[in-house]
Amino acid sequence: MPEKIVLRYFNVRGRAEVARWILAYAGQDYLDDRVEGPQSTQWKELKDKTPFGQLPVLEVDGKMLAQSRTIGRYLAHKYGLAGTSKWEHAQVDSIVDYIDEIDNCRVKYIQACMKRSDDVENVKATFLQKEVVPYLQKLENLLGGGKSYFCGDEPTWADFAVVIFLDEVASMSSDALAPYENLRALSERTHSLKGIKEYLSKRPATKF
Amino acid sequence: MGSPVTLYYFDGRGRGEVIRWILHAAGQNFKDERVDHAEWVKNPQMKTKSPLGQLPYIEVNGKTLGQSHAIGRYLARQHGLAGKDAWEEAEVDALVDFTEDIYKGWINWLHAKMENDPKVDDIRKQFLTADIVPYLQQYETILGRNKSGYLVGQGPTWADFTAVGFLDELVLMDQSILTSHPELQEYVDRVHNLKGIKEWLAKRQKTEF
């Protein structure tokens, strides 16, 4: 019997997108279950049945796993997207956590948008002109020396996490990535990977 | 035993402490290099030497690795402190991330305190009387269900080290915080008494955080 895999999250890219990319790249059949918003009764009924009262949750043959990066790592190991040695696994983890750190900063902007705060433009400018800059610069440098992906010639889920983040940055400002040649090349390369490409062409359009 | 490890972190517990606990529990010798904060700020070379411009990082065989949890996982998996199969490893990771979610609230309070934020008392109160409540409950539920005395599987993992390291910070904020949670108090004592951890706690230098 093939495993039954369900990925449960709200109808946004957010914290489930990296798992969706991994599953798409792996060509794994799964149910991309998009639950109604956090205020819905559907979610209120589901909440207590999840491990920590939050989404995303991955279900594998009825067993549940919470926490987006944990889900990503579990799937990445399963499908060979976590690097090829213990040291590489660790380097990949390190990039994923580094991205998570700055992505948490971006959440302030999303919250400002949702609250229709007067401050949106300020929050956005601080993020794009200040907060994100050292991160992009560091990642750009890590890709130096003609590397196709962070671990060399083959993609890992660190590349997916980075590119998903870059897409969000680019959607905030179309020229934000202009100075980062390596990162733009990485995006292009990753977007055209088999599985990812097809997924991107058919994924539901959502604001976040 | 693994290759020689040097840990670089500031002279505090912070995000370096879980790494120290793993190495002490594993009985692995390592160099616990304490970076002077003033030196770090003034000497840009120190930042350049670190892989991501931050602390902590480790150096192994001349190579460096950044991010406390990436380091923790790498070392814990090497020393049998990360779960016994892929699913257990994932359960451990999920709990580490779960603790990280609430640890961010603690950092938020610490910053408010260090910056003399006028709202610091409200932040502290909200954190101790509301934010941490579901987290403490969750630890209790999991320990009640798992029965081994630890969060995952039959023995200690680094998920216990991050959880107890966090509970230790709570107790420093409020001595009586675990009085109404006897199971958590027992759990904390159990982890503090593990071989390697016990000796480390007896000799570690006192720092504010």
Ligand SMILES: N[C@@H](CCC(=O)N[C@@H](CS)C(=O)NCC(=O)O)C(=O)O
């Ligand atoms: N650290 C967790 C955070 C999960 C989280 O914050 N989930 C939010 C949505 S992005 C949620 O479930 N909110 C609904 C609720 O808490 O009721 C992860 O990375 O998975």
Ligand SMILES: N[C@@H](CCC(=O)N[C@@H](CS)C(=O)NCC(=O)O)C(=O)O
């Ligand atoms: N997510 C990172 C956070 C690292 C971090 O914020 N490090 C702080 C100290 S706890 C730091 O290096 N601050 C000095 C600086 O950024 O210059 C981790 O878990 O290692």
